[in-house]
Structures are given as C-alpha cells and as structure tokens.
Amino acid sequence: MHTDQIEVVRGDITRLEVDAVVNAANSGLLGGGGVDGAIHRAGGPQILAECRQLRATTLPEGLPAGQAVATTAGRMPARWVVHTVGPVYSRSTDRSATLASCYRECLRVADELGADSIAFPTISAGVYGWPMDDATRIAVQTVLATESRVQRVVLVAFNEAAEQGYREALGRG
Template sequence: MIELVLGDITTQHVDVIVNAANSSLLGGGGVDGAIHRKGGPEILAACRELRAGHYGGGLKTGHAVATTAGRLPAKWVVHTVGPVWSATNDHSPLLDACYRNSLKLAADLGAHTIAFPAISTGIYGWPLDSAAAIALTAVAEETANSPGITTARFVLFDQPAYDVFERAFSRL
C-alpha cells in the first residue's frame, strides 16, 4: 500500500526512514540535516564507520546503505543519494534507482514499513511533477515485487509538494 502524508519524516513510526543524503553521508541541510539532528549522534557515528570502510569515497548517486535510526521512531535509516536535476542530461534512471534500491535494502533488512521524502526536490532542484511520477511509479512497481513491504509512505513537507504527489498518485 502506498500512502501520502503531509508532515515531518523524522516523526514517522515505520521500520525504515529514507534519508535524502549527500554523498559524504555526514549530514547536511534539508531532510538529511533533520534526520541527523533528530536521530542524534548514533546516526553520524554509523555513517562515519561506513566512510572509514567500504564507503571511503562516499555513497554513489542512486545507491543505498543502512544505518541505525538512532533516536528516531524507526529501526533503520536508509541513506540514498539523489541526482541533481539537469535540463540537459536525463538523470531519471538515477532517481528511480534511489527508490528501488532503498526498497530492496529495506526488504533485505526485514522491514515492512518505509517512509520516503521527495528525493532530489530540495536543493538538488528536481521539478516536483517529474520527481513525483518517477517516485510513485518506482515504488508501485517495486512493492508489487516485494511482498515483505506492506506500506510505503511518502512524507511531504509542505502542501504544494503533497498536492503534486496526490495528482501523480491519482494517475497511477
């Protein structure tokens, strides 16, 4: 089941909260900063461990990795790096991969519920109409193939984003 919610992703009681991370995995602005602030130092410590190991060069765009959720009301945070919008280069497959790889990782963790932000629509500049269509299509297709995930929730920060996702959802 896909749900749309207007609210704060850091307050969602789900198994997995997806973080629209930057490649450093060390926090930043927007959703990334909020998740690190509210999740506490445990998330940053886990991200530093990842950077000290396999992800020394950072996380690649479209990929996903999991850490503890720290003080968030979730079990895990799945970090994924969205692409920066470009009018001249089509990065749609990378945005699609963010959602699909996050869902696959969540299922591998044994999660049943997952909450997504609107990846790449903040500072990365992805137009909401396009992002919503890509996100909802990827999640609908992937959850149909992953019986373990029972609820995929999109948590939209403001009414305009919610309205765009709602319109896109009605077209599915």
C-alpha cells in the first residue's frame, strides 16, 4: 500500500461511501458502545442477525482479538462490515502485535470480498484505552506494510487527536 491510497477524514464512519467499513467490535459480536453501537444502529437488524448466525455456527466462543470476519452492512452505504476485536491496552503487556493484526486481517477479509475501498476507525483507542498517538501510528504502519488489492483506505478520525495522529504518522502533520 502507498500513502497516496490513504485518506484521513473526520466524520461518521457509518455514512461513508466505501465498499467495507470496519467495526471495532467486542468478541461477542452482538453490538456494544462506541463505533460498534453506531454501526449496528445505522446498519439495522441484518448485521445483528448475521453476527448471531456466526456465533451459532463458526464462532461459538466469539471472535478472538486480532481476527476479522465480514457481514452485510445492512442499511449503510457500504456493502460489508468487517468486524475485528482490538486488544485492551495494557501498560504491563505489549499487545501491539494484536492491534496490528486487526488491520492486516481486515485487509485480508476485504481482499477476499473483492472490496476496492475500506474505512477503519481507530481500533482500541476508545474504551479499550490505547494511547491515541500509538494507536494511529500502528494503524498507519500496518496498513502501509500490508499487501492488499484494496485501492483506497480511509482512516476515520473521531476527534482532533486521532486526526492529528494519523496525519503525523503519514508525514502530513
């Protein structure tokens, strides 16, 4: 991936016109707060129905941190939601490899779907407590280092700190 394929926007991920949006989900896949709740509300009951089906079949224990799985996007402009579970930040345990895996796995799933564009929230930087500068740096470095057929990556900043972190990591600060 090249930096000119990456956009930084501030806004509502549920309204973006991309092939896939990434949901920073919890392992249960049944909705929650933050981005997860917003995606489930915007996409409607189809997303929850597909998540329940995944839990009843291939993911009875839930989705492990660092992995990704796709469902419909329901009523959102996107075609798919790629759900991933970020790690909870820890000062005593380095979980950055798991956070990086979220981005790699989402791009892998996007490739399997045939998606040309994908939008990412700042995974683990909300209630999971990951420091914003580190979360945005890991996101940018991982996306740039991951081979993918995706042509357009949108990094969606939910606040000024996220937007600035992405821009600095991309050398656009």
